[in-house]
Amino acid sequence: MAPLSAGSVFEVSEIQNEPVPAFSSGSTKRRRHFRIWRLVVLVLAGAYFLIPLYAGIKFSLQNSAGHFSLQAYDKLPSAPGFSAALTLSLKIAVATMVVSTLLMVPTAIYVHVRLPQLRRVLDVVTVLPIVIPPIVLIVGVLGAYPLWAKSSPYLLSFMYVILAMPFVYRSLDAGLGAIDLKTLTEASRSLGGNWLKTMWRVVLPNIRPALLSATVLTLALVFGEYTMASLDLWQTIPVWIVQFSISSDGNIQVAASMLGLVGTWILLVAVVSLDRSQSRRTRRRMLG
Amino acid sequence: MANFGFNLYTFSGVLFVYMYFQLPLMVLVVTPALGGLRQSWREAAENMGASSWSYWRYVGIPVLMPSILGGMLLLFGSAFAAYATAESLTLGVIALSPIQIGNFLNGNVIAGQTHVGYAIALGMLVILSITMIFYSLVRKRASKWLR
Structure with missing residues (x-):
């Protein structure tokens, strides 16, 4: 690319008989500008994001x-x-x-193998929980469910299944798209494996x-969700952090937030590094 | 900070804190669009004598515009729907609509007015649906350049 464009510039300058603005010097100047800007943005954003974190960590260590x-x-x-809040959140x-x-796993597999035309529909459906805010969802839930359901903390986990659906489905969809699912299932079926064994x-x-x-x-979603848990009156970890900060000095609550964040x-x-090493290994296996 | 007349527990403070979860979202939306800006467009603009400013003014920003607009709509939706941040920062003092819903639901204002909370929730849903319709329109326009 580079020698070609240099040649064409040379030809143009021959024909027109006048100096042509040198592209290379312009682009290095631009690159230098770009680097300065990048540094400025990086420093500003870094300060914006890291100073509160630093303040939080420092405060929790005092x-x-x-x-x-x-x-x-x-x-x-x-x-x-x-400990009660931690146990509840873990449950x-x-x-x-x-x-x-x-x-979600059987659904995603079934849609991939048997009903690929439904993938578009599922794409839209799984985005809905992002569009509908949790505050609106919990209003509906509290209005619609009977008291015995609301008095169990596990109603929250069913809500969280819905809230987590976009992430879970996206992740599974990408994972299933990366493998040759059709060949694999057909091979398994022809070797006599039933549907369950194949899966x-x-x-x-x-x-x-x-x-x-x-x-x-x-x-991560369950340990960070505040809206629904607080309005459903369950003291999960985020709810505990907020409520405890009202009743007591803040150090302990900030320490809990920092531990949660770091964890x-x-x-x-x-997970990301595991994912990367896994895919590298698969690639190597396919190459060798 | 207080010397500049800035207080975290006010409207501007909430704005400042919202940026913490808004900024990454905007980066996620706009970065793929930046990848769609082709080097050849820049070269073509330079060949015709465009300065860096006029390249961005007439090529870069117009191409990015649908993505930027889409990002803004998405950020509007997420800020409009956010409850936890404002609630835990100001403890329900600032009357954002999600916080009002929460207050009505908890019976914090006047007991027995939960239906007002339901009404606000429906209103929010309508506004968010309109936002999402515009978002999908803008998105369609944005994907034109991403091929």
Whole structure:
């Protein structure tokens, strides 16, 4: 590309007999401008995002006199209501992950294998929970469900299955699209495997990374959801953090938020790197 | 911060905090569109003597416009629907519509007025549906350049 364009510039200048603006110097100047701008934007955005985080971490590592101490993290496990909130959030998270896996995995596989024409419809349906805000959804739920359903925390996990559906479906859809599902299922069926065996021993192992990232996204969602839990009057971890901050000094609550943030972040990074190493391994296997 | 007359627990404070979850969303929407800007368009503009400014004014921004508009609509929707951030920041003092719904639902204002909350919820749903219709229109326009 480069020698060709240089040649054509040369020809043009021959014909017109006048100096042609040198493209290369212009583009390096532009690139330098671009680099400065990039640095400015990076520094500004970095300050904007990191300063509150820094403030939060610093505040959680202080005692009331303003000196460094791990007191907030030390007191956190025994803070009133914390362990109950953690247990509740974990229960809801496990229920949500089980229900959404049982519901979405067969659906996604079935649509991919048998009803590919429905994929467009499912694309639209799975976006709806993003469009409909949780605050509106919970209004409907609280109005429609009988009291016995509302008095169980597991109603929340059914709501969270809906909220997590976009992420879970997208993830599974991408995972299923990346493998040759039709050939795999046909091969399995011709070897005598039934529908269940095909799913369990052929399809599931192949979409394990997608399944894992769907699960982690669900977990992160359940541990971060405030709107529905607070209006359904269940004290999950986010609700506890907000309510505890009203009744007590803030260090412990900020410590809990920071732990949650770092925990989620580590989990997501782990899944992404696992995903990457998995796909690299598959590629190598296909090449060699 | 307080010296500049800025208070986090007011309307402008809520705006400032909303940017934390809005900014990544905008980046997610606009980045693919930036990838759709072809190098050859820039070269063509330069060949015709366009400066960097006129390239962006007549080529770059117009091509990106549908994506930027789409991002703005999406951000409007997500800010309009957000409850948790404003609620936990101001404890329900600022009368955003999701917070009003929450207050009516909890019976914080006057007991027995939950139907007002339902009405606000329906109104929000209508506004968000209109936003999403415009979003899908803009999206269709934006995907034209992304091939």
